[in-house]
Amino acid sequence: MAADQQEIIAEPEPPPPAIPRPRYGPPTRTQRIIAIVSLLVVFWLGLQLFASVLAPFVAAAVMAYALDPPTTALTRLGLPRGGAALLMILAVLAGVLLFALLLYPLVIVQIGLLIGRIPQYATLLQGWAREVLTHLQENFGTDVVNDKIRDLVSGQAGSMLSILLSTVTGLVTSGFAIFNLLSLAVVTPVVGFYLLRDWPTILGLIDSWLPYRYRDVIRAQARAVDRVLSAWVRGQALCCLILAVYYAAGLTIAGLDLGLLVGLAAGLLSFIPYVGSITGAVTSIGLALAQFPHWRGVVVVIGVLIVGQTLEGYVIYPRFLGDRVELPAVWVIFALFAGAAAFGFLGVMLAVPVAATIGALARFWLRRYLNSPLYLDPPAA
Numbered sequence: 001m002a003a004d005q006q007e008i009i010a011e012p013e014p015p016p017p018a019i020p021r022p023r024y025g026p027p028t029r030t031q032r033i034i035a036i037v038s039l040l041v042v043f044w045l046g047l048q049l050f051a052s053v054l055a056p057f058v059a060a061a062v063m064a065y066a067l068d069p070p071t072t073a074l075t076r077l078g079l080p081r082g083g084a085a086l087l088m089i090l091a092v093l094a095g096v097l098l099f100a101l102l103l104y105p106l107v108i109v110q111i112g113l114l115i116g117r118i119p120q121y122a123t124l125l126q127g128w129a130r131e132v133l134t135h136l137q138e139n140f141g142t143d144v145v146n147d148k149i150r151d152l153v154s155g156q157a158g159s160m161l162s163i164l165l166s167t168v169t170g171l172v173t174s175g176f177a178i179f180n181l182l183s184l185a186v187v188t189p190v191v192g193f194y195l196l197r198d199w200p201t202i203l204g205l206i207d208s209w210l211p212y213r214y215r216d217v218i219r220a221q222a223r224a225v226d227r228v229l230s231a232w233v234r235g236q237a238l239c240c241l242i243l244a245v246y247y248a249a250g251l252t253i254a255g256l257d258l259g260l261l262v263g264l265a266a267g268l269l270s271f272i273p274y275v276g277s278i279t280g281a282v283t284s285i286g287l288a289l290a291q292f293p294h295w296r297g298v299v300v301v302i303g304v305l306i307v308g309q310t311l312e313g314y315v316i317y318p319r320f321l322g323d324r325v326e327l328p329a330v331w332v333i334f335a336l337f338a339g340a341a342a343f344g345f346l347g348v349m350l351a352v353p354v355a356a357t358i359g360a361l362a363r364f365w366l367r368r369y370l371n372s373p374l375y376l377d378p379p380a381a
Helices: 002-010 029-050 055-076 081-140 147-173 175-197 199-208 212-253 259-271 275-291 295-320 329-343 345-370
Strands: none
Touching: 055 081, 055 175, 055 199, 055 212, 055 345, 081 175, 081 259, 175 199, 212 259, 212 275, 212 295, 212 345, 259 275, 275 295, 329 345
């Protein structure tokens, strides 16, 4: 009986039938193009459908991307990744809260001062427009500038400020703007913490999805985009902060009543090439002409602007940006305005990353073209 059991146990079980695996041939160029185009179309449709709710998540991704290097440095010191991410998010929130507590009352006072002076500025603008048109009428005659055109332009010049003020006030106080602001203030830190905590895992997962054949090429282009983007984001943030502090302090010390508000706006808008400088210069000089009864105050304000431009062009930008950022100013301006026109505030946040990616890919394909037979083959004899 025992021998029979041993014989039964010793008998090997038959192997399971092999399941035939489908064999796929190498993808053709057409299939690759269809796959890339399909991904781009899905990405575009996703932005179109969810643009109104994506702003906090994109802002959180930007925050996680910017804070990843210091968080990684903290983890190398022995701090857990979750604790380091929480510490960095709390540091950012503390900085923003301190900034708001210190400057919020002053900014509110200056906004109230601006609203109270709108009628005065409107009257001054009407008088200036009337004087300019009268001078043109005296020099070129009534055939070029008649009385009706002069009265119309002078009247409309004064009402433009009131229209602009009411528009800005309506945008700021609208429910949708308040909802977006609250969502940015509440959702962004929470999502930013989870993204920052899981950032290496997310990058590893995305890296595992790369096709084996093009993995090295894609990694090289991703490193190029990261180099340009990290230099622009971190360097531009420092430049904007330094310029905002300088212009706000300089214009306030110069005696400009709205110097704090104008200086902060000029510094924060300096991430758009030339826009922050031009906006700050035109606004501050115009307010100085309306405020100061003599030219001394205007000259002091102009001196603050000239020193700021000198520091920006020869000290701040070369120190914090230098030649690491391969993004031409015209390309950045176009990307920001195109993103704003397509997706609003979300498009502004996505403009620079998309521009950096397109720039890196364009340089890659240009190098391939310059090394290809299409460029190197001599003309036929």
